[in-house]
Amino acid sequence: MAATRILVVDDDALIRANLGEMLGKMGYVVVGEADAAAPALQRARELKPHLVFMDIRMPGDHDGIDVVS
Numbered sequence: 001m002a003a004t005r006i007l008v009v010d011d012d013a014l015i016r017a018n019l020g021e022m023l024g025k026m027g028y029v030v031v032g033e034a035d036a037a038a039p040a041l042q043r044a045r046e047l048k049p050h051l052v053f054m055d056i057r058m059p060g061d062h063d064g065i066d067v068v069s
Contacts (some may be wrong), residue, residue: 004030007047009040009064019053023066059066 006028010016014034020045031047033038036058044052054064 004051005029005031005047005049007016007032007034007040007049007052008035009043009052009058009067011035011058012055015028015055020057023053030056036060037064 008016008019008030009022010019016033016035020033023030031049034043034044037060040052040054043057052068054068056064058064
């Protein structure tokens, strides 16, 4: 079975890096990252991940809840 493809979205680069490292060690494939709502939508459309780890509070006009709604 193919590994689960994950997109990590958080405005904090350290959190993205740590989460990506942990997920990788558990056998998941982090296919991309984003730091705000608009890039997250674009990356999700491009990469078609199986799962998105999304921060709720992010800078800008839209938050994580807006993106997944």
